[in-house]
Amino acid sequence: MSECHVVRESLPLLLAESLDPASRETAHRHIETCAACGEEWLSFKDTWQILGALPAVAVPARARERFLDEVMPRQQAVVVPFHRRPVVRWVAQAAGVVLVAGAAYFTGHRAAPLRLFSQPATVAALRPLVGAQPVYSIAETRVLPATAVSPNIEGRPDIQHVQFVDADPSDGQIGVAFDLTSHVTVTGSPTDKSMVRLLSYVLQNEEKTSPARSQAIDWVRQTYSQPQYANTEIAQALAGILRNEQREGVRIRAVDTLQKLPARVTSNGEVTRDALIDALKNDPNPSVRIKAVEALSKMAGSGQALDAEAVDSLRQKVAQGDENLYVRVKAAEALSKIHQQ
Amino acid sequence: MKHLSDQELMRIVQGGDFSPASEIYDRYSGRIYNFALRFLKSAEAAEDATQEVFVKMIKHANQFQGDAKLSTWLFSITANWCRDYLRKADNKVKESEDVLVTLPAPADQSPDRTLEQRENALRIQRALQELTAEQREAILLSRYQGLSYAEIAQIAGCSEGAVKTRVFRAMETLKKLLSVDARGGDRCLNAMS
Ligand SMILES: [Zn+2]
Numbered sequence: 001m002s003e004c005h006v007v008r009e010s011l012p013l014l015l016a017e018s019l020d021p022a023s024r025e026t027a028h029r030h031i032e033t034c035a036a037c038g039e040e041w042l043s044f045k046d047t048w049q050i051l052g053a054l055p056a057v058a059v060p061a062r063a064r065e066r067f068l069d070e071v072m073p074r075q076q077a078v079v080v081p082f083h084r085r086p087v088v089r090w091v092a093q094a095a096g097v098v099l100v101a102g103a104a105y106f107t108g109h110r111a112a113p114l115r116l117f118s119q120p121a122t123v124a125a126l127r128p129l130v131g132a133q134p135v136y137s138i139a140e141t142r143v144l145p146a147t148a149v150s151p152n153i154e155g156r157p158d159i160q161h162v163q164f165v166d167a168d169p170s171d172g173q174i175g176v177a178f179d180l181t182s183h184v185t186v187t188g189s190p191t192d193k194s195m196v197r198l199l200s201y202v203l204q205n206e207e208k209t210s211p212a213r214s215q216a217i218d219w220v221r222q223t224y225s226q227p228q229y230a231n232t233e234i235a236q237a238l239a240g241i242l243r244n245e246q247r248e249g250v251r252i253r254a255v256d257t258l259q260k261l262p263a264r265v266t267s268n269g270e271v272t273r274d275a276l277i278d279a280l281k282n283d284p285n286p287s288v289r290i291k292a293v294e295a296l297s298k299m300a301g302s303g304q305a306l307d308a309e310a311v312d313s314l315r316q317k318v319a320q321g322d323e324n325l326y327v328r329v330k331a332a333e334a335l336s337k338i339h340q341q
Numbered sequence: 342m343k344h345l346s347d348q349e350l351m352r353i354v355q356g357g358d359f360s361p362a363s364e365i366y367d368r369y370s371g372r373i374y375n376f377a378l379r380f381l382k383s384a385e386a387a388e389d390a391t392q393e394v395f396v397k398m399i400k401h402a403n404q405f406q407g408d409a410k411l412s413t414w415l416f417s418i419t420a421n422w423c424r425d426y427l428r429k430a431d432n433k434v435k436e437s438e439d440v441l442v443t444l445p446a447p448a449d450q451s452p453d454r455t456l457e458q459r460e461n462a463l464r465i466q467r468a469l470q471e472l473t474a475e476q477r478e479a480i481l482l483s484r485y486q487g488l489s490y491a492e493i494a495q496i497a498g499c500s501e502g503a504v505k506t507r508v509f510r511a512m513e514t515l516k517k518l519l520s521v522d523a524r525g526g527d528r529c530l531n532a533m534s
């Protein structure tokens with residue numbers, strides 16, 4: 001092959017600026033000394049430039065919708081507003097299937113850094129195992145056992161349409177269902193760390209989750225007020241609401257639920273106690289203060305020691321002339337319980 | 342999702358979660374669509390190609406090798422789709438169909454300039470259709486997508502040497518069709534107006 005031919009074949013690479021330095025040097029030297037190749041170079045350069053005038057065309061917007069509709073079909077009737085649903089059993093059964101079938105898959109996966117939403121345990125994927133035509137009109141729905149979900153929620157996933165699945169009387173498993181990009185239901189024991197973390201997230205990130213917060217609190221109370229499910233993290237989530245929530249009604253529910261939690265939980269967590277003290281001292285709504293002082297009184301009554309600051313706050317309340325009388329009485333009651341010990 | 346690499350997004354998809362689909366689509370649909378449009382000279386076919394390439398990317402995500410470049414894989418699927426399309430008898434590139442006629446004109450541009458640009462674009466598009474499919478694929482990937490010959494070879498299923506020859510031959514043909522001499526008439530016309 002002549003040098004001219006070699007150089008000419010390299011001209012497009014030279015134009016694309018992807019020739020290695022040595023070959024580039026050789027090509028340029030040749031072009032400068034060989035008139036025919038020099039001319040070819042100029043016309044290639046011209047052509048290359050002309051080609052660049054072909055404008056890129058925008059992809060039609062409908063193409064994007066069409067694609068997303070095909071790969072991520074919208075949820076249908078699966079998502080219902082928060083209320084207790086007759087389909088609870090049905091979801092729980094499907095979850096059971098997943099649990100059984102998924103067990104082998106998830107064995108040993110728990111330690112991996114899981115995303116809440118990146119688990120492959122889709123019901124669709126399990127279809128062959130459970131037959132062609134069962135309950136699974138929830139094909140777009142995935143049911144994940146909480147044990148397969150990392151307790152570390154990454155980032156702040158934008159979860160929507162949260163629903164709660166009541167405890168299954170047979171095994172006590174509860175569930176939280178929500179839309180992420182597909183509809184996800186996480187099921188598990190109320191004591192499962194991932195379940196607790198998820199509930200705590202739902203409770204505290206209202207702008208990211210859509211059920212009414214009060215309803216979420218009520219649902220959480222049903223389970224976590226039972227002594228066997230005492231849980232500090234849930235208490236802390238409620239304390240967070242008590243501190244940060246703007247709406248009085250929701251704060252009342254949060255503090256009321258805190259008060260109903262098993263006493264050892266609320267008194268164990270300093271966060272909870274501090275939130276109650278702060279509410280007692282500063283909340284503008286007397287009902288919130290009443291519930292807060294009741295909760296503190298309950299803590300004192302359960303034999304848990306309150307720290308000096310808590311005791312001080314209660315004393316100030318008793319002495320505060322313009323405070324609601326009931327609050328003052330309850331504060332005094334709490335103090336007397338402490339002193340009796 | 343925006344901060345995740347292509348490979349990270351694909352790993353999520355491979356795990357059964359399709360939520361990165363829109364992000365990947367936004368990253369590559371423009372390139373895929375324009376490649377198919379220039380290859381097939383049909384807006385309708387380009388739209389179908391784009392759809393099917395991305396659906397395949399999701400449904401066959403496990404075929405993607407984690408260490409590969411996603412763009413190379415996507416262009417492989419696209420090029421395959423386009424070749425299949427052309428192989429079907431009815432889908433020979435139609436002479437009459439000029440997809441670029443509908444290009445919107447920038448508002449701040451004179452009608453003459455707009456017309457000239459459209460004519461240029463049409464001329465380029467027609468010239469590209471004079472190439473063999475192999476040459477067209479190679480020059481489109483090189484000139485418009487900036488892919489290396491190694492990547493193009495992988496997509497086309499041929500050697501780098503073959504890519505080199507295809508691009509060179511394509512340039513030879515395009516040079517004849519698009520050179521200043523070939524456009525001489527237009528230039529004079531424009532100069533006179
Ligand atoms: Zn020469």
